[in-house]
Amino acid sequence: MKAMKRSTLATLINATLFSAVAGTSFSTLAEEAQAKSNQLEVIQITARKRVENAQEVPVSVSALQGDNLDAYSSAGMDIRFMNAKIPSLSVESSFGRTFPRFYVRGLGNTDFDLNASQPVSLVVDEVVQENPILKGFPVFDIARIEVLRGPQGTLFGRNTPAGLVKFDSVKPSQEFDGYAAVSYGSNSSIDFEGAAGTGLTDKISTRVSVLVQDKPDYIDVKAPGFEKEDSLGGYNEMAARVQFLYEGDDFTGLLNYHVRDLDGRPIAFRANLIEKGSNNINPLYDNDVVYHDAASRSTQEVDTQGLSLKLEWDLKEHTITSISGWESAEIYSRADVDGGYGNDFAPTMGPGFIPFSSETADAIPEHDQYTQELRLSSNFTGDFNYQVGLFLFEEDLTIESYSFDTGTYDEAAGNYGLQNGYAVQEQETSAWALFGSFDYSVSEQLDVTLGLRYSDDEKDFYAKRTDNPTPWNGSPDFLEGRANPSDSHVSWDLSATYKLTDDVNLFGRLANGFRAPSVQGRILFGDVVTVAESETTNSIEFGVKSDVLDGQGRVNATVFYFQMDDQQLTAVGGGSNFNRLINADKTTGYGFELDTEWVLTDELNATFNLSYNKTELEDDTLAVAVCAQCTVTDPTYTIQGPNGPEARAILDGNSLPHAPEWISNATLRYTKELEGGEFFVYTDLSYRSEIDFFLYESIEFKGEALFEAGVRAGYAWNSGDNDYEVSAFVRNLFDEQVVIGGVDFNNNTGMLNEERFVGAEFKVKFF
Structure with a gap:
């Protein structure tokens, strides 16, 4: 391992010392402080598939719930609201609302292909969401979000070497309760969400949750000859979840059906958004404002649905759990990817130089995912407990990719944009695993856990191109490609928790993670199906979890180091506009995470979170194609490609793309009893440091640091059996405008973050 810089090492040591001091000196201060009535609530999580106190789990985990979750996710925000709201977590997308890409501790995947594999898994109501489109399901009526950092291969399986994001929706109960919230905001956005649940019989209860979001197009097109106001940026989204819960004496069953329908526009690409140099x-x-010549044809339509059944038998000393799941996704997304008008072959073009037009679409016409988990958990009162289980996974996926000639008239469609390219991918994935986790209390202070999982994974992939959109490269129209990668692996973890005092727990964890082989076969613009071998991660972390100030403060801190072998990377774009999978020999990372929460006074609560992540590629033979127009700062060399000389950037020593070194978040909530109700002000600040958009480093495609602030103020009161709330809110308070992603194969195209959003909301909770 290369030596750490002194400043970085000092930061790590200081963070560790601070957390240790927080568990001792702060506790001493608490003994001298005047006792207060309000304390922080105990956060219960299911990070290890048991309900446990988050402070006693030997995993670096953060949870969003309550006021924080409500403020972040309300009024039209999609799942990207989580970006920089939790230590070491960032989220981005080049599809907009439909295809989020998660990064934990700098590890993620920038690939925009609809078959892209990610090292951060998303689990919703205990069912893994494997395909990228499934990961974009709207966030509503959610009880808790958990982010588990580091490899989670033992209990949650393959494709979790970086971590796991876990959503748990509000479950049905016998008590009648529900809520409804409606908001109106910038650009005539209207959002409604609500839920209602009750007991149907003394053993059966139900809960119905709905979401409706509508935002008219508001982005104007100013390309000469294509001018149109309010052409892009809008969407209409509807989603629902219906649950039925049966609770017997020793048996429970939970049926969950969920559906999503989105009709909107893709994210707006902007040609030469980034000034050269x-x-x-x-x-x-x-x-x-955009300058598109294909905006009229831009569309994004998404339909997903799923069904899960959780059955649980309580056998006193054991619990048997069965979770069966089915998920399905369909999408059609078409966009003006070059982000401008005209090209070098047309009479006019802009803004700036447009080498060639790029109007493409990607679709999933067919997709089905089936999962089955069967788990046996012990409920012993002694020092030893365990979980063992079986997991099955099947997925059938078809992906279609289209290219269009923007300047050619399509007689059948009655407009420009004649289809000039088509390719299809078909993939079947079969995986199974056996797993076990074993807990032993060595003493009253020390608990240890050993986890093991055997995973077996196989893919059967076929791709076919029938129409080549770039015939000048000499490639044929008809092309086929096949791949059949498979692998098996034993993942493991060993962790321990030591109770230093009643309020301070120390923990350590060694873990191994595994991502199954991946296939990249989007051969619309390329001629090769590429396969990435399995990647493995070994991680070590130590931390402290402490409740301080007599329960009015909480300080959790973790330091970690990991080494990833054969990391799967995607060389996205480049001058040839073709995605290729590659493996890096070794990737290392280290850093720390700090979670704190405070009750400052009876009226003032605060949180402060901070993380540092340093990642580095270590492979002096690894090189990728570079951008068409940007200024590359990596060492480069030239090879002879099929269309002439091509530059290659050497990646050794680079950090990973979309991997900010620093992420920080702070919140402050003030409440004051007023006229029979409660006045409140909630503020949040988030920061993520600069990032590289691609594997290579360049001047243009280095994203600036992003700082965003939000404010929410309102009044809450009770009348009869209902709670009411009215509020006004602002997101991106200072209207910070930053490039958040790029397209590098043509011009210096980029995407912007969401602008300032102002709105008002009315909410009622009924019981």
């Missing part, structure tokens, strides 16, 4: 935003642009 810098990463400054072109002054021609703001959030509500």
Whole structure:
């Protein structure tokens, strides 16, 4: 391992010392402080598939719930609201609302292909969401979000070497309760969500949750000859979840059906958004202006649905759990990817130089995922307990990719944009696993856990191109490609928790994670199906979890180091606009995470979170194609490609793409009893440091640091059996405008973050 810089090492040591001091000196202060009535609530999580106190789990985990979750996710926000709201977690997308990409401790996947594998898994109501489109399901009526950092291969399986994001919806109960919330905001956005649940019989209860979001198009097109106001940026989204819960004496059953329907526009690409020789935003642009010549055909339609059944038998000393799941996704997304008008072959073009037009679409016409988990858990009163189980996974997936000639008239469609390219991918995935986790209390202070999992994974992949959109490269129209990768692996973890005092727990964890082989076969613009071998991760972390100030403060801190062998990376784009999978020999990372929460006074609560992540590729033979127009700062060399000389950037020593070194978040909530109700003000601040958009480093495609602030103020009161709340809110308070992603194969195209959003909300909770 290369030596750490002194400043970085000092930061790590200081963070560790601070957390240790927090568990001792703060406790001493608490003994001298005047006792207060309000304390922090105990956070119960299911990070180890048991309900446990988060402070006693030997995993670096953060949870969003309550006021924080409500404020972040309300009023039209999609799942990307989680970006920089939790230590070491960032979220981005080049599809907009439909295809989130998660990064934990700098590990993620920038691939935009609809078959892209990610090292951060998403589990919703105990069912894994494997395909990227499934991961974008809206967030509503959610009880808790948990983010588990580091490999989670033992209990949650393959494709979790970086971590896990876990959603748990509010479950039915015998008590009648529910809520309804409606908001109105910038650009005439209207959002409604609500839920209601009750007992149907003394053993059966139900809960119905719905979401409706509508935002009209608000982005104007100003390309000469294509001018149109309010052409892009809008969406109409509907989603629902219906649950039925049966609770017998020793048996429970939970049926969950969920559905999503989105009709909207893709994220707006902007040609030459980034000024050459810098990463400054072109002054021609703001959030509500583009210069597209294919905006009229841009669309994004998504339909997903799923069904899960959880059955649980309580046998006193054991519990048997069965979780069966089915998920299905369909999407059609078409966009003006070059982000401008015209090209080098047309009479006019802009903004700036447009080498060639790029109008493409990707679709999933067919998709089915089936999962089955069977688990046996012990409920012994002694020092030893365990979980063992079996997991099965099957997925059938079809992906279609289209290219269009923007300047050619399509007689059948009655507009421009004649289809000139088509390719299809078909993949069947079969995986199974056996797993076990064994807990032993060595003493009253020390608990240890050993986990093991055997995973077996196989893919059968076929791709076919019938129409080549770039015939000048000499490739044929008809092309086929096949791949059949498979592998098996034993993942493991060993962890321990030591109770230093009643309020301070120390923990350590060694863990191994595994991501199954991946296939990249989007051969619309390329001629090769590429396969990435399995990647494995070994991680070590130590931390402290402490409740301080007599329960009015909480300080959790973790330091970690990991080494990933054969990391799967995607060389996205490059001058040839073709995605290739590669394996890096070794990737290392280290850093720390700090979670704190405080009751400052009876009226003032605060949180402060901070993380540092340093990642580095270590492979002096690894090189990738570079951008068409940007300024590369990595060492480069030239090879002879099929269309002439091609530059390659050497990646050794680079950090990973979309991997900010620093993430920080702070919240402050003030409440004051007023006129029979409660006045409140909630503020949040989030920061993530600069990032590289691609594996290579360049001046233009280095994203600036992003700082965003939000404020929410309102009044809450009770009348009869109901609670009411009215509030006004602002997101991105200072209207910070930053490039958050790029397209590198054509011009210096980029995407902007969401602009300032102002709105008001009315909410009622009924019991």
